[in-house]
Amino acid sequence: MKKTRTHSGHFAKEQTQKKIHISEVGIGMFVSKLDRDWLETPFLMQGFVVENQDDIEVLAEYCEYVWIDAVQDTWVPPEEHAVTGSTPKQKRYINKISSQQEHRQAIGVYREARKITKSLLEEARLGGAIDTEHAKATVHDCVNSILRNADALMWMGRMRNEDEYTAEHCLNVCILAISFGRHLGMAEEDLHKIGLCGLLHDVGKMRVPPAVLNKPGKLTEKEFKMMKAHTVHGRNLLMSSPGAYHGTVDVAYSHHERLDGTGYPRKLKAAGISEFSRMIAIVDAYDAMTAERCYAPAMPTTEAIKIIYHNRGTQFDGRLADQFIEMIGLYPPGSIVELNNGMVGIVLNTNYRYRHLPKVILVRDSNKKPVREKIVNLAETEKGNLEHDFLIQRVLVDGSYNVRLKDYREKGLQLSFG
Known part of the structure; x- marks a missing residue:
């Protein structure tokens, strides 16, 4: 038996040494043995506590299996234990293959997803219901690609075509939202849900007159009201679409709400805005700012990140904004x-x-x-x-x-x- 304790928390009970696959490694575990010699790795200590996701990523580069002195479910961070006495249930994802390998598959995934997204939006523009099964299939393919390697599909999403802004924006928000959920450790089922919310968040724009939607200059007050109405159109479209996930309705309706109550269409304050809507609000703003739009030039990713950072707690959820910035990093794929x-x-x-x-x-x-x-x-x-x-x-x-x-x-x- 061996008990291990660090400055940042404690283990609930003693544990015997256990061999696990690298995909099962979690923050807080004590790695006591590797499937190779320690000298073949960058780790200086022969035995260490996994302190962050970076440690897991580096372990995954060198090892397939490791031995630990504590399993994930017994690890209690001090802040969570003090408040709830509970243990964290976040998943820890690692890339299953290299980005180079996934790029070969991601090309096909992105092309097919873009084609289906354009078809979905065109159906909405013509007054039809949303084909939710096609939408779910598209998200399914994106989730699988991102679980294999998060970077490849994000790289594809950086490639823009000005004439197809709305469709590509919807797909890119889907991709970024899934990647964000993966970074947060969300369950795979929830990755499908948040991806669907991202894909369909702007579907209501198909009911906004093209002259307003694609106007290069500043909108008049009347035109801005018509533009803001896309949230209501989106809610109504999705409510009338058979098999639509209820979360997509909420996100389409609420992704322009702000924590300080200055958003639209209902001027909701923090307590009234769901977690998924908060996530999509951040992803939507980031993708829009870094794209060439008919009324504004694209800005570098670093500038978009600064804007999100400075609007934490007012426009965006502070905790989620910090996590998103951490995920995107200084130089996201495709920069x-x-x-x-x-x-x-x-x-x-x-x-x-x-x-x-x-x-x-x-x-x-x-x-x-x-x-x-x-x-x-x-x-x-x-x-x-x-x-x-x-x-x-x-x-x-x-x-x-x-x-x-x-x-x-x-x-x-x-x-x-x-």
């Missing part, structure tokens, strides 16, 4: 970045150990001339294998230096992954 050496690249995936050092696909040289695509792992700068002028200087908007993400999708860039 176009300029390096210190002047080269331009596209972020391929997130480095969970070193958030500022992702893998990048180089597409422009220091003179901004096209180059043969090459994947560079910026984490190599930590090992001295890569010059420090490869560090990221700034995030660019899509189209900078004539680098457009959709061009790389169409060129089949996925073939160069691996």
Whole structure:
């Protein structure tokens, strides 16, 4: 028997050593043995407490199985134990395959999902009910892709087509919402629900006159009222659609409400806004701000994150905003970045150990001339294998230096992954 205690909480009882798969590792567990020699890993201590998701991600890079001295359900964080005496039930997800492997599948998933999303919105525009079974099937495919690897489908979602803004926005909110739920440790069943809420949150816009929906200039007061009515149209459309999940009705109606009561259409305050509506409000705003819209240019992801941060507690739920910012990180997949050496690249995936050092696909040289695509792992700068002028200087908007993400999708860039 062995009892382990740390400064941040306690174990409810003594536990014997137990072998578990890496997918079962949770924060708070004490890892006492690996399926390989400790010297083959970056861990300095032979035995340690898993303190955060980064520890789990690094373990997953080196091990398939580990031995622990306590199981997840016996771990009690001090704040939860003090208030409720309960244990956490969040799931801990890890990537099952690499982002390069998942990109090959994500291309097909995204194309099919985009086609179905456009079809769903077109049916709504023509006055029909929402085909909820098609919507659920689309979300199902997105959930499976994100559970295999969260980065690949998010990368696809960064590729925009201005003429298809509403459809792509709905699909991207779906993808981001599922990824957000995964980051929060939501059960798989709830990932399907939040994904469906994201996919259908703006369906009411199909009942807004196109001249108003696509107006490049500032809306008049009357036009703004027509635009705000999309929340009511969405609620009504989904209520009349057979088999619609009730949560989609609430989110379509409430995703523009604000915690301080200044939102619309009902000016609800915090207590009246559901968790799913709060999540979609954040995801919806982030995706909209980072997209090229008919009335506003796209802004860099870093700027959008700043706006979400500064509106915590008023427009957005503070806890969820912090978690979303943590999930997105400094350089989310699909970000176009300029390096210190002047080269331009596209972020391929997130480095969970070193958030500022992702893998990048180089597409422009220091003179901004096209180059043969090459994947560079910026984490190599930590090992001295890569010059420090490869560090990221700034995030660019899509189209900078004539680098457009959709061009790389169409060129089949996925073939160069691996």
